[in-house]
Amino acid sequence: MTGKKLQEELTWKFPNAAKEKPEEFPLAEKFCEGYKRFLDRGKTERECVDTAVELLTAAGYREIDFAGTYRPGDKVYRVIRGKSILITTFGRRPVKEGVRINGAHIDSPRLDLKPNPLYEKEEMAFFKTHYYGGLRKYQWATVPLAMHGVIVRRDGQKVKLSLGENPGDPVFCVTDLLPHLSAEQNERKLKDGIRGEELNIVVGSIPYADDEIREPVKLKALELLHERYGITERDFMRAEIEFVPAHKASDVGFDRSMIGAYGQDDRVCAYAALMAEIECAEPAYTTITLLTDKEEIGSQGNTGMDSNYLYDYIGYLAAMEGACARDVAANSCCLSADVNVAFDPTFSQVSDPLNSCYVNHGCVLTKYTGSRGKSGANDASAEYMAQVIDIMEKAGVCWQIGEIGAVDVGGGGTIAKFISNLNINVVDLGVPILSMHAPFELSAKMDVYNTYKAFSAFYR
Ligand code: MN
Ligand code: MN
16 A cells, blocks of 8 residues: 555545535525625624524414424424524424534624713713623724614613614714824733723714703713603613624625624524524424523523523423423533634634634534633533534535634633533534634635534434
8 A cells, every 4th residue: 555545544634615615605605695694683692583583483483382282393482581592393203302402692792881871071972881701802992883782761661772784874983092192002911902991982072052061962962862762861771782893794805705794703603503493394303493692701691501591491392291301401412503713824823723623624513612621611522522523424514623722822611511511412513713702703604604504414
């Protein structure tokens, strides 16, 4: 045997999907047109749930009735407090034999308003913010921002806000210093380039025309808010308002091979999971497609994966056929559908090239997350890795492995560890992302498409 032949047989390198399967690129492009629309319609977790419900309803899904009876192929969903959603297609086998769970998160890093946000300083009006999730604060200055959220008015009416998205809408922004005067700021560490209390959003500059008034610019802003939404300053305490990048999802590159957009972590997996769920006809095992909130702040809270809502839902499904949730969980398996860091040639020092995922090499299977000796990791077993790899290879999915950066450089976590707490097999699978958590994140269309293919195969 020649060395070359032996090398071919014994060594392994993940191929470039764009090179290996050029015929798949048009399919990926088509799939990503829907994905870009999903990104533009869902800039917050609530909007993602609303968009999902619209798509599900159009596909024949109905709200689940735990007192009802369902047949294989029946499709249902359950919304959790407007911010998370569980979606099911009933399978041919009893739930007792286990379900197939695919869980993505639909919250993304952003600037939340503080409960008392509005103030005036030197004849300009601003909103105070508290950032949500792990973001690099300096990236969020001088970026056009849109306002999204809800206010529960004192008359009980819930007002939905979305301003800065439509052509002609005003946008908002955080200011930064000019280079001419930033000598002192330049000496700060990058993480303090813009500090938390400097993430103040410009909202107005015209004073209310009355000389008797103190803070007339603030009053003018309040007058406009009252005209538009019927709210007063007290109502901010009854609100959840999020400022997010105002730009729309775009193709990136001469070859249009990539997508640049806000919130791709993790709406890219959420959309792929949703499409795989909708297209799944009569699966062997009952599905639970899970789009959850609060992953970016550690999954705490009653709309996050550290709460009981998934286990309770499994319990209700079990009870419908007289089974027990513990048995269902023990027989179930799950994909934690989340993104991983794509190898960035400009910042190659943070990655181990042998164990990184690469743009255009397909979806990324991440055995473990965590940091510093796998602390806080869900470390998937060899048996479960083998099961998931077999599913992908049989379905002709382009996939690769990845880890969250080189050892001891940093790290991160996903919802996987909360699912494994329920005694369910789980591993991370998702899309490689460049500039993760930035206002403009980058993904490759071939990777998005192959992630969707992997999710579909998992349900089949
Ligand atoms: Mn994520
Ligand atoms: Mn994230």
